[in-house]
Amino acid sequence: MELVITNWQYQLSALLRPSGLGVAFSDASGLVKTTGKLHGDNLEPVSLHYSWTGEDSINFARLNYADGAPVSYETNYKSERSPEAMVQIRMENVGSGTRDPFLSMLVRQGPERGDAFCRTPMRLYDGRRLARLNPEDMESTPFVAAPGHIACRVRWEPIAGYPEKTYQRAEEMHPLNLEFASIANSGFMAPREVSVGTRYGTVRVVAVEPFHESNMQVVPATLELSPRIDDDEEEDW
Numbered sequence: 001m002e003l004v005i006t007n008w009q010y011q012l013s014a015l016l017r018p019s020g021l022g023v024a025f026s027d028a029s030g031l032v033k034t035t036g037k038l039h040g041d042n043l044e045p046v047s048l049h050y051s052w053t054g055e056d057s058i059n060f061a062r063l064n065y066a067d068g069a070p071v072s073y074e075t076n077y078k079s080e081r082s083p084e085a086m087v088q089i090r091m092e093n094v095g096s097g098t099r100d101p102f103l104s105m106l107v108r109q110g111p112e113r114g115d116a117f118c119r120t121p122m123r124l125y126d127g128r129r130l131a132r133l134n135p136e137d138m139e140s141t142p143f144v145a146a147p148g149h150i151a152c153r154v155r156w157e158p159i160a161g162y163p164e165k166t167y168q169r170a171e172e173m174h175p176l177n178l179e180f181a182s183i184a185n186s187g188f189m190a191p192r193e194v195s196v197g198t199r200y201g202t203v204r205v206v207a208v209e210p211f212h213e214s215n216m217q218v219v220p221a222t223l224e225l226s227p228r229i230d231d232d233e234e235e236d237w
Contacts, residue, residue, distance in 0.1 A: 001190070002218040003106070003183055010043065011035045012106055013219040028053050031223045034103045036065075041108050044068045048100040048126070051223050058223050063127040068096035073127035083163035089130050098125040104133060107150075107180060109187050118152040129161030136175045150180040150189065174198070183211040 004011045017029035030052040036045040045068060051060040061075035070091055101124045122133045136153040145151035155175040158166050174197035181192035190211060195204040 003186060003188060003190075005038070005186055005188070007038070009035065009037050009046075010106075012103060014102070015219045029223060031220070032102050033219075034100055036103070043099075043103065043106070045099060045103060048102070050102075053223060053225055056225070058225060061127060063100065063125075070094050070098065070125055070127065075127075083165075085129075085161045086164045086167060087160040087162070089128075089160035091127075094123075094125050094130060098123040098130070100124065100126055101131075105191055107189050109182050109189050118150065118154075123159075130159040131162075132157045132159055145179050146181075148182065149192065152178045152180070154178065181207070181211060184213040186213075 002011075002013045004013075011033065012035075013031070013033045015029065015031055018026050030050065032048075032050040034045065034048045036043055036047075038044075045065045047065065048063040049060065051058055053059075059075070059077040061077065062073070063070055064072045073091065099122060104122055104124055119135050121135065124131045124133065133154040134157055136155055153175050156170065156173060158170050177193075177195045178191045179193040180189040182189050191205075191207070192211075193204065193206045195202055197203075
């Protein structure tokens with residue numbers, strides 16, 4: 001992940017790719033970039049762009065904003081089967097005050113701001129679907145935040161644009177537990193740990209390296225397709 005900020009704008013990026021044993025099952029990768037303006041403590045999104053590799057192509061989707069409200073969405077991806085949405089949503093009715101799901105993980109640093117994030121519902125919109133993060137009571141959170149960190153417990157709720165099965169599954173979902181840590185001296189925080197209970201046990205995602213300042217470009221500007229190896233070119237081991 002990479003956060004680049006100035007006094008008046010931000011860009012949050014992430015490169016997603018398999019590692020470890022995951023490489024044996026997939027060589028796909030994804031790139032996410034969300035940009036916007038800074039108005040004091042407020043984040044005003046300007047665009048969201050995400051791309052991912054397919055078998056022989058790179059798919060993309062782009063969401064643009066005007067005055068903090070989504071205004072256009074485009075993609076070259078065509079799903080083979082697209083379930084009909086149970087509740088329809090029109091982009092012009094979404095309005096300002098929404099964040100894309102990726103940007104929702106970035107909060108301003110400071111106890112009062114972090115606590116406000118943990119107390120205030122947040123609307124999420126990705127160009128086709130609208131959802132909401134609802135704050136939950138922290139009494140049963142499985143961890144206590146370290147000094148300088150903030151712990152939150154939120155429940156994900158689909159609002160519009162999703163198929164019927166998603167609403168049924170959402171009712172069975174456990175709330176998400178998040179612990180936020182500061183990103184160097186940027187004035188922002190991001191999740192150091194995310195955990196959720198499932199029917200198979202607890203799933204935890206932990207940042208194994210601390211967030212720190214770097215002069216190196218961490219995330220590439222664009223995605224590239226990995227060279228394919230034909231079966232007759234593979235070596236025997």
